[in-house]
Amino acid sequence: MRQAADANWISEIASNAAALCRTRTSAPWGMGIATYDGVMFHYVVEGSCWLRGSAVPTLELEAGDLVLVPQGLDHDILSSLDVTPEPLEDFLHCPSRPITGETVSTLLCGVYLSGIKMVHPVLNALPPAIYFSREEIERNPSLSSTLRQLTAESEAPAPGSETLIQHLLDALFVYIVRAWSASISDNLPGWAAALRDPNLSRAVTAIHASPGHPWTVQTLAAEAGQSRAAFARHFSARMGEAPLAYLTRWRMVLAARLLLGRETSLAEVAEHVGYESEFAFSRAFKRTYGVAPASYRRTCLRDLYLTR
Incomplete structure (x- = not known):
């Protein structure tokens, strides 16, 4: 694993x-x-x-x-x-x-x-x-x-x-x-050390394999083979954030990366990262990055062009 x-x-x-x-x-x-x-x-x-x-x-x-x-x-x-x-x-x-x-x-x-x-x-x-x-x-x-x-x-x-x-x-x-x-040492805190934890590794791998899946704390706990309460406590202690906070952050990382592709529409990006509407996706994205997805795409594509 x-x-x-x-x-x-x-x-x-x-x-x-x-x-x-x-x-x-x-x-x-x-x-x-x-x-x-x-x-x-x-x-x-x-x-x-x-x-x-x-x-x-x-x-x-x-x-x-x-x-x-x-x-x-x-x-x-x-x-x-x-x-x-x-x-x-x-x-x-x-x-x-x-x-x-x-x-x-x-x-x-x-x-x-x-x-x-x-x-x-x-x-x-x-x-x-x-x-x-x-x-x-x-x-x-x-x-x-x-x-x-x-x-x-x-x-x-x-x-x-x-x-x-x-x-x-x-x-x-x-x-x-x-x-x-x-x-690295197994005693290191944070994300890297979580990979050494078989329970958390299963949950993190599931998130990364299917970021658009409608995950809940309960379904992630099932992936980890723990009860809901035990998993939530364990995840937060090792990862430094709650399971759904980590899920949202990873979805936004993927969304930002997908926005670099001109051929991918905002609706397609939203669906890929687990949002049923562009509005809900745009609101979550702006909370994370401080700008709307369309503005982020324009700025990043311009900067990427200038560095080449």
């Missing part, structure tokens, strides 16, 4: 728009990444650097190390901690950075611009930064192979590289989260 639940939530994490950049420069250097609406990773191909942020741990990264910052938190990547970083946009658009001296670093940095509000609840369960040392990566064939291919494609682009890189970026995110999921 846990393997099925893992497969479900990993496959649900969308990376609708992803970008990759490669930078090679000599110390001193630093880039500052402001709070953003996405997920970012940094892979050190050559040399070393530091990760620092107001809400992320300070880490020294050596060649072969990888770090994922999954919650859009501001952070800096620096050649040393005494460097004042440039804003990321200025750093990337600098016309030329001559290689001087022996302290050279090469980084691959990627960002998944899927929108924090739209993504799976697992992102809220992830730590502020997920770090893998070179040794840990080498022990993970899928992760190491994907990083090698990304590095090769970025260093020597060829016909089809852009398409291949997009697929590799999607695979990389899955492998990172999968590796983290396999290593």
Whole structure:
């Protein structure tokens, strides 16, 4: 059951728009990444650097190390901690950075611009930064192979590289989260730990498999194999919210994602996420996102176009 639940939530994490950049420069250097609406990773191909942020741990990264910052938190990547970083946009658009001296670093940095509000609840369960040392990566064939291919494609682009890189970026995110999921403690609170709970795992998997089903606390309790009262208490204690609150939040996540497709009408989105009328759906959506579904769709499609 846990393997099925893992497969479900990993496959649900969308990376609708992803970008990759490669930078090679000599110390001193630093880039500052402001709070953003996405997920970012940094892979050190050559040399070393530091990760620092107001809400992320300070880490020294050596060649072969990888770090994922999954919650859009501001952070800096620096050649040393005494460097004042440039804003990321200025750093990337600098016309030329001559290689001087022996302290050279090469980084691959990627960002998944899927929108924090739209993504799976697992992102809220992830730590502020997920770090893998070179040794840990080498022990993970899928992760190491994907990083090698990304590095090769970025260093020597060829016909089809852009398409291949997009697929590799999607695979990389899955492998990172999968590796983290396999290593977490059963005692962790929240959504990720709930996957280790056989009762809650059955209920959560049912919600994600059929979000449009007319679920009640009683029917979800039956899925979990518990009484209604015991299930409601257990779910709230482990998940941090009531069962139907979680159901509504997940439906709104799916609705926001579906709204990115121009071909899907509002009525079809409403039906898919379990609402019998556009009016009821629009009211629930506006409570969650602060705007009507049609306005949300126009804004997101415009922003997605501008990032490409």
